[in-house]
Structure formats: C-alpha cells, structure tokens
Amino acid sequence: MRSSLLPLFPLKVVLFPQTDLALHIFEDRYKEMIGECMKDQTEFGILGIVGSAVGSEDQQVAQIGCTATVQEVVKHYEDGRMDILVRGWRRFEVQDVNREKSYLRAEVVFFDDEVEDVSLADPRRKIGLRLLEEVLALLSSDEQDSRDEPPEEAGEKISFQVIDRLPADRKVRQALLEMRSESERLDHVLEYLEKSKVYLGQIVRTRARAGTNGTGHR
Numbered sequence: 001m002r003s004s005l006l007p008l009f010p011l012k013v014v015l016f017p018q019t020d021l022a023l024h025i026f027e028d029r030y031k032e033m034i035g036e037c038m039k040d041q042t043e044f045g046i047l048g049i050v051g052s053a054v055g056s057e058d059q060q061v062a063q064i065g066c067t068a069t070v071q072e073v074v075k076h077y078e079d080g081r082m083d084i085l086v087r088g089w090r091r092f093e094v095q096d097v098n099r100e101k102s103y104l105r106a107e108v109v110f111f112d113d114e115v116e117d118v119s120l121a122d123p124r125r126k127i128g129l130r131l132l133e134e135v136l137a138l139l140s141s142d143e144q145d146s147r148d149e150p151p152e153e154a155g156e157k158i159s160f161q162v163i164d165r166l167p168a169d170r171k172v173r174q175a176l177l178e179m180r181s182e183s184e185r186l187d188h189v190l191e192y193l194e195k196s197k198v199y200l201g202q203i204v205r206t207r208a209r210a211g212t213n214g215t216g217h218r
Contacts, residue, residue: 005098005105006067007033007044010059014048014173015066015088016160021046022074025082029102034070034082043067045092045108048174063094064178091177111180113157118182120156124190128162131193136165138200159185168192 009030015021025034037044047065068086075083092108118124163176172192179185 004107006092006108007037007042008047008065008094008097008104008106009033009044009068010047010049010061010104012049012170013046014062014170014177015046015068015086016164016173016177017066017088017091017157019088019160019164020071021068021086021088023084023086025084028080031080031082032101033103034084038070038073041069043069043089045106046086046088047094048170048177050170050174062174064091064174065094066091066177113182114180116156116182118156118186122186124186125158128158128186128190128193131190131197132162132165135193135196135200138197138204139167141200141204157182157185159189162189163192166192166196 011023013021025031033044036042045065045067048062049059050062066088067090068088070084071087072085073082074085090110091112092110094106094108096107098105098107159176159182163173176185176188179188
C-alpha cells in the first residue's frame with residue numbers, strides 16, 4: 001500500500017516494529033518534523049544509515065525502514081530540543097523522495113511478512129528466549145552494556161524483540177528488518193545468539209584464568 005508523503009529521519013540506528021527507542025532531537029529541521037508529527041498524531045519513518053559510499057563522505061541510507069510514533073516527551077528544553085521516546089510500528093520501502101521541506105519526505109510502500117510461517121508454539125521461540133537470557137548473563141559477567149532484560153511477553157514477531165535486546169551490528173539489524181519471513185529471521189537470530197554465546201563464553205573464561213595469574217589461585 002502506497003502512502004502519502006512520510007517524513008523521514010535518517011539515523012545510525014535500526015528500529016524494529018513493536019520496540020522502543022529513546023531519541024534526542026536537536027536539529028531545527030527535526031524539531032520541526034517531530035513537532036508536526038506530534039500535533040497531527042502521525043508517524044514518521046526512521047531509516048538506518050548503513051555506511052558511506054566508497055571514496056566519498058556521503059552517507060548511504062537504507063531504502064527500508066520502520067515508522068515510529070512519539071509515545072512520550074521525556075524532556076523539553078528551552079531552546080526547543082527534546083528528549084523523546086518513540087515506538088516502532090510498520091515497515092516500509094522508499095519509492096520517491098520529496099525535498100520540498102527542510103527534512104526529507106517520501107512516498108513509501110508499507111509491507112509485512114509475506115507468509116505467517118511461525119506459530120506461537122514454535123520451539124524456536126523458547127530457544128531464542130533461553131539463549132537471549134544466557135547471552136545477557138554473559139554480557140553482564142563481561143561488564144558490557146546489555147540493552148535490556150529478556151521480554152516478559154513475547155509478541156508474534158519475537159525475532160525483533162530478541163535482537164533488539166542485544167548490541168548487534170547495524171548491518172545485522174538492517175538485514176533482519178528487511179526479511180519478510182519470521183521463520184527466516186528466527187533461524188538467523190538463533191545462529192547469531194549461538195555464536196555470541198560461544199564468543200562471550202570464551203572471553204569470560206579467559207578473563208577468569210587471567211585473574212588467577214596462571215596458578216589456578218587468585
């Protein structure tokens with residue numbers, strides 16, 4: 001389904017449907033954009049900045065993103081800056097970009113998964129949550145920054161909820177956002193979790209051995 005012009009916000013993050021993101025709004029064009037979206041209670045689109053063109057400082061922006069709505073204004077500064085909390089909703093693909101305003105807008109096509117191919121009873125859902133809990137525990141042991149606790153309630157597209165709790169690379173997150181099959185996403189997420197568990201486990205064990213000064217005693 002094509003949209004009317006959707007305001008666009010390119011960022012070095014990838015937002016997923018049904019997940020939350022805290023943003024600090026400080027550029028005039030985005031203060032204008034967010035202000036209009038809040039007044040009209042409309043969505044805007046977040047597009048991930050996925051890199052720079054070779055030999056150029058121009059940023060490469062993904063063509064597939066996720067819409068967001070403002071859930072809360074956490075803080076409003078005197079100069080118009082804002083700390084806000086947004087919620088991801090619908091995935092979209094950019095068709096035609098419009099540059100008539102200070103910020104970008106575009107005609108977009110919204111899409112969802114092509115086939116509902118994972119049931120709520122699929123064992124991969126429980127495996128994913130268990131692996132996530134184990135990886136978060138290892139991140140805590142390694143004193144790294146984990147994003148959150150495992151979700152208390154798992155939605156239909158649990159792959160998004162699981163990967164959102166991890167400090168995953170933007171390219172990994174963008175690839176998952178673009179997949180149109182929950183089954184395919186779950187397979188990728190489980191593989192990512194298994195590799196992360198092995199890698200973090202090795203780091204934790206190595207640091208534990210280093211703490212014994214090679215003698216087996218601290």
